[in-house]
Amino acid sequence: MRRPPTSLVRCALVLGLLLTPVACGDPGRSQVTIMVPWSGKEFEAFHAVVEAFEADHPGIEIQPEVTRALNEQLDAAVAADAEPDLAVLPSVGAIAKYQQEQALRKLDVDTGDYVQPFRGLGTSGGDGGPREVYAVPVKADVKSLVWYDADATPDPPKSWADLRTRHDRWCLGLESGPTSGWPGADWIADLVLTTYGRDAYTAWASGEATWDEGPVDAAWTAWGQLMGSARKGAARTGFKAAVKKMPACSLAHGTLAAMDFDATRVKRRAYLYVPPPGSTLQVSADFVGKFTDNDSADEFLAYLAGAEAQRLWVKQPGFALSADSRVTAEDYADDVQGEVAAMLHTPANTLCFSAADAMDPDVSAAFYRAVLEYADGAAQGPLLEALDKVQGALGSARPSSAPPLCTR
Structure with a gap:
């Protein structure tokens, strides 16, 4: 078993690796380091939760280590045997990766009040038993939404079917730091899911289906046709910068948290x-x-997973959602945020983890790069053939012990 590094070694690693400088804490208090990718409103919301925890636990100090390249920084820390105590894992693929590397510790945290599929992210307990928990979902998102400015759109689309027959200009930005390309990947995933169903979606995300034919190829074509001229320059346009052009452009796809809308509006x-x-x-x-x-x-993990912290978090800036069933629509800062959160808790809905998030991290990274190249004019066929080769080399099918991609 690894020995955790001394606080001095860890502090030196943090200061050397992270893009945002941090200070080493008071040695008289127990210190917990946590690597996070958040900035702006997202970090403001997290910091409010940290302050509340520290007020109730005066002997513990939380030390956030902020990085815009979390996957790369965490990989380096794990390889150097100098991990932070805690780290944000932005995908179920990342959870599976670090669990298989035996870098993640099993958690004694009750997630029974969380809705599926967020409840038990880890290996199966065997014989149909409960799953062991290796990660706590501190905030959730619904990706499958198309947004518009109601004040500037007198005739809004009534359904996704309307989108194919309208001539709206899409607010499309694909640049997003180390994960640039994800907005297009999410769109393609939604088109596979809504057009071809959960079985086709799961087969693709699990590495059991090809990219260059069938549902994935068709969904990629449909996305290109839907975006039209909006693809031009999108690879070098920030996602939030593109959305801020609304209503000069009409429609945007993604989570409420990612839109960076004015909270008052x-x-x-x-x-x-x-x-x-x-x-x-x-x-x-x-x-x-x-x-x-x-x-x-x-x-700190037990606190983050509790209803008190979850209710506090969703009231902060950033439009976070909670998968905790004890957090109701009335706990949210506004009605729209509460309505979106209610989608996570509606029994009739089936929730599917993002396909790119469920893939091997190297496969999803290649997916994102292909989206950027496609936006810049690269031919679809060779890109998807290359992704098939990457999938074959790096992305084995998800193990049977992994949590299901889609659950009601």
């Missing part, structure tokens, strides 16, 4: 959404996993 319903057809939604979450044997980290 959201509250008065100036921004509204068109849900996908049917009752199946693409979802994601930011999870927190544990990498050391720091007991104080267990206390």
